[in-house]
Amino acid sequence: MTLQDMPIMDRLHIGGRIDAPSGKAVVVDRAVFEHLASFKRVRLNDIDRVATPPDALWNVRKIFGHLALPFPRLWIEWNNTRDDGGTGLPSLWMAAACESFKSAVVQPEWCPVELHENSWMVCPLALHGGRVLQIPMALIVELNSDGLFKGLYGTSVRGDGTTGSTPMDVAAVVDMLWDALVAVGWMNCRNVEVRHHSREGKPSKSKGRRRERSVRSLDFHTIHLPGREASDGLHDSGGGPGGGARLHQVRGHFKTFTEAAPLMGKHTGTYWWGWQLRGDRRNGSIISDYHISRAS
Structure with a gap:
């Protein structure tokens, strides 16, 4: 494993920072680091691109599959090449922090709907010029008590440390997070392999458990679709x-x-x-x- 396997997560070590649109920053302390370490991490490599259908033909279940979050906390990184003018984010390396409301420490005040514990939210981040940037929007995936899909909601989050309830156009948020949503659907498929990758090397004894915890936190997974080798x-x-x-x-x-x-x-x-x-x-x-x- 190299430092660039997970370019955004790898920069969020203790002392790292997440820059907000307001110019303020969240500095990663021990508590934030431990929270980030609890996410299952997935890197999307040469993934199949699923094209955006005409609006009239949208069927979320068919496009994204089963959207129950496979882990209470899931961190996905990929190269966003959708180049959609509505997002303003062409060809950026991105991360999606997905967290179920059951595992969330505090349910956000700006959440636009009353959610069941199976529902979850995803907040995007981007890497630009070596800096991790907070994107002031989020997507809510609403599921019922059986984990079945009910709806998608886009909402804005102010970058000044406060939250707001101004609704965003859900299509713009979905387009930005398209690849991450498809990845969640893939991970719920019975014929898709999710492969674990450990960080190379063992921690030295002198650095003890703290170093071991830091190394383990950088493990990640990749998604392997059936038939890719045969389709070359x-x-x-x-x-x-x-x-x-x-x-x-x-x-x-x-x-x-x-x-x-x-x-x-x-x-x-x-x-x-x-x-x-x-x-x-x-x-x-x-x-x-x-x-x-x-x-x-």
């Missing part, structure tokens, strides 16, 4: 001068199987169906310029 090369153009059938790239998506309609007659739960090709490789070329239109 699928984005190359297919051969064949005839150009008969065309190969279509089918976007990855979530599938949930129930007892009424189990997978292969026996498996239930949510699974990730990765990118696939439809067509004849020998006689066609791979394309991805088609569009799904609104149902008439």
